[in-house]
Amino acid sequence: DVKVTQSSRYLVKRTGEKVFLECVQDMDHENMFWYRQDPGLGLRLIYFSYDVKMKEKGDIPEGYSVSREKKERFSLILESASTNQTSMYLCASRSSGRASYNEQFFGPGTRLTVL
Amino acid sequence: GDSVTQMEGPVTLSEEACLTINCTYTATGYPSLFWYVQYPGEGLQLLLKATKADDKGSNKGFEATYRKETTSFHLEKGSVQVSDSAVYFCALKGKQAGNMLTFGGGTRLMVKP
Numbered sequence: 001d002v003k004v005t006q007s008s009r010y011l012v013k014r015t016g017e018k019v020f021l022e023c024v025q026d027m028d029h030e031n032m033f034w035y036r037q038d039p040g041l042g043l044r045l046i047y048f049s050y051d052v053k054m055k056e057k058g059d060i061p062e063g064y065s066v067s068r069e070k071k072e073r074f075s076l077i078l079e080s081a082s083t084n085q086t087s088m089y090l091c092a093s094r095s096s097g098r099a100s101y102n103e104q105f106f107g108p109g110t111r112l113t114v115l
Numbered sequence: 116g117d118s119v120t121q122m123e124g125p126v127t128l129s130e131e132a133c134l135t136i137n138c139t140y141t142a143t144g145y146p147s148l149f150w151y152v153q154y155p156g157e158g159l160q161l162l163l164k165a166t167k168a169d170d171k172g173s174n175k176g177f178e179a180t181y182r183k184e185t186t187s188f189h190l191e192k193g194s195v196q197v198s199d200s201a202v203y204f205c206a207l208k209g210k211q212a213g214n215m216l217t218f219g220g221g222t223r224l225m226v227k228p
Contacts, residue, residue, distance in 0.1 A: 004158070035218075040123070042204060042218035043159075058215070090158060104216060106151075106158035 004107035019078040023091030030096040032074035037088040121219035136190040138205035146207040
């Protein structure tokens, strides 16, 4: 059974703290993604990575950075958390096969609250 | 750029009622289209997909037909169950570099017994 896991389901941090969100997949997928989910806005792509040590900005990268040191792990970093980063964060992974409809597999999400 | 618009929720139905959740899209070329479902407390799961015009995706009693002429991919089910209560996301994967998914805003469905 395919699996994408995220380090925490719920997280509460203070403004200005550095926050690490971890994501691990066991499917040997090349591509990994970080989204944030907000009511009425759906999912918005923050960053993605198509290989180890490679990263690309998504639609809303400001205030975030990422790290991909190993194929199975993709970390999202909030250098200095702010209240407008309170959200649900979803990680996903996908293989790089030729099919244009390769499924993205999602983790359960981390609900981050910044006070 | 690519965009997906879906009806705002919440949609509240009684068990065994018919469901339609509208989804329309804007994209260049011929994207692939998807419906994802998010059950309470869980991540998103792929529900169904269609990769070319007139394709019909189906799964768990849900169906959606890729309509190029109306740029739509409406989700339908003839008889909903309480267990269908979830948030449903329409998404497309365009032909631009990276093949990124673009999501609609999500529609919450609540089914009452």
